[in-house]
Amino acid sequence: MLKFPIYLDYSATTPVDPRVAEKMIPYLTEKFGNPSSRSHAYGWEAEAAVEAAREQVAALVNADPKEIIWTSGATESNNLAIKGAANFYSGKGKHLITVSTEHKAVIDTMRELERQGFQVSYLEPQENGLITPEQFKAALRPDTILASVMSVNNEIGVIQPIAEIGEICREKGVIFHVDSAQASGKMPLDLTSIKVDLMSFSAHKTYGPKGIGALYVRRKPRIRLEAQMHGGGHERGLRSGTLATHQIVGMGEAFRLAREEMTGECARIRKLRDRLLKGLTDIPETYVNGDIEQRVPHNLNVSFNFVEGESLIMAIKDIAVSSGSACTSASLEPSYVLRALGRSDELAHSSIRFTLGRFTTEEEIDYTIKLLHAKIAKLRELSPLWEMFQDGVDLNSVQWAAH
């Protein structure tokens, strides 16, 4: 039995897994204490739950629990990591490196630092969405202090060469931050084997609640940050503010489930995604955005040529998907990520991001394939551009009359 709209927007957010919700509820009801209350059992109980969850998050990425700082989400973690490190180490230099396809939380933070006098290099990816270690190395300067490269892109799902970049950064003494909001539970992350200094995590992309995230801060070698949220000195002074026990417990449980179920789940989802890909690529003039191999199994981002973007989104209301990242869906500009890959405005506008997840079924995939076939055919029937294309007209050579 299908439930409409069919949810294929797992990269925008995920439902809270019922097993996670079950673990959270007691900390919303009887176990409501403030984890910082040192004087009674309500507080101690809450504190114990916070520390147990910290271990669970650390376990997913092979980190020491002492290296995990709670934040209100990956956006805050990105802000804390980048501003915190840039400001702490600004005596050593003022040059930062990132990629033009990073999430707004990184891009906007970098822009703010530019306003404060830092210089930022925004690397342009190849057509497949990836940057190369050589490209990265070439961008380094003697005054580079920090680099930020996400492990998995939220729009196109491609996986950047984090391990190699980490080696380069460590060798050159550059602090390396990685936004892993879209990576947790979708690919193995082992902080004992990759040389990453700071890593951002989000709960609500991994079947946990919204409003909670974490920042990994390496202790060996010791990475220092300037705190951004001042107050009671929580989280070793790095992030003050009463800890929301229930949200933290939720993130811990979500990450525990991710660790246990990741292998099997990724295999299952990969099969479904590949089924979707196969089903859609027999529609002519269909382009996959981003490298298909170096990509998490959950993501499929496709552009359909000669179909008007808004009409397409309206036509496929039976499925909940995204065209452009959720955080910037309010403005109808073509996705800056797709533009960075070299896609034209039109092709960028007529792209759909399908992101599959834990509760996606084969039935939902098959319905989606049928739906896209039907609607694209219909929309192209109405498209004069499609007609011209079919007649063999080279659209690039046409002199369009102005109105």
Place this chain on the structure above:
Amino acid sequence: MFAPVYFDNNATTPLDKRVLEAMLPYLSDQAGFGNPSSRHDYGRRARQAIDEARQQVAAAAGADPTEVVFTSGGTEANNLFIKGVAAGIKPGALPLHLAISAIEHPCVREPARELARQGWQLHEIAVDNFGRVDEDDYAQALARKPRLISVMLANNETGTLQDISKLAQQALAAGSWFHTDAVQALGKLEMNFRELNAAGLHAMSISAHKISGPKGAGALLLDKRVDIRPLIAGGGHERGLRSGTENVAAIVGFGRACELLRTRLAQGTAELLALREQLEHGLLQLGAIIFALGAERLPNTVYFALPDIDGETLVGKLDRAGYAVASGAACSSANPEPSHVLRAMGVAAELARGAVRISLGSANSAAQVADFLSVLGDTVFKLRRMTALAG
């Protein structure tokens, strides 16, 4: 099941069952889980839930919905205002001044001290023996034309209330942006942002988990004339003032908690006051010193010390006897230093070390207070006897 009597409501409050009910759909895998920025049904539903919560919070605080900026809590709201205003001011040739009271919570004091480290001149306004802002020192602070001033409406330790309207009017005359941390005040007494705003208040911080709402949500009520830079960048949420996917469940809970406030505020306040008076009567009979007694205070808060009884020791014994209370604020209860609030009030360090705070809530009863006083009497007797034997 051993459930200690909870007398620590200023640290956090139990969640109202009706708030939990409102939140659950947004913590499920059914229909409420969408990202509010998504353009499909799931997203729209989440967006609507936030809009409704914003109306509820605004209504309870007496603000306009467009003045509500959701944050992850009170600490963040305080940080956002203080640092956000500072970031919007271009440093010129003259030094910049800011003023806060000497009894602010660390989440106002530390951001202010951070600004001081960056070159601002910080004035910590003295208070009298009751913890009220000293008029002369306030006037002196204003004379330096501070760009921003922050004075908390109600103190979390003593419960002392400030006359924010009067302070705001004076600040307005001096041309300052005036902010108040109202985290402890909301839900315990009548307060209206609009009225205070008319008097000269520009911003107010509030928090959900102090009013039977969930942890993880708060708000900065902000006069739109104030230019502030965001603390958290990326995505442009909350009209660019606070980026990041909205914590729908917590915001919905915050809204519902605010809505519940409006129906029970007057009665709730009267009930708390009656319990407080019962408690104070018993404490005075035991020879306790009640800090700020005589000043206008929160109806639920009693901060006291028994001469010669160490606060930490007493609190430990009370916990074992089944009463959850606090010695000093939760946020700094790991810190062995005597309360900075009491020191600012001129309380001797010896006495301050005996400080115990009881903060009542809607779940407390006269019977609990009576039993507590009896247990306290016993405990104090035994502790005094031990001291006498040892001495």
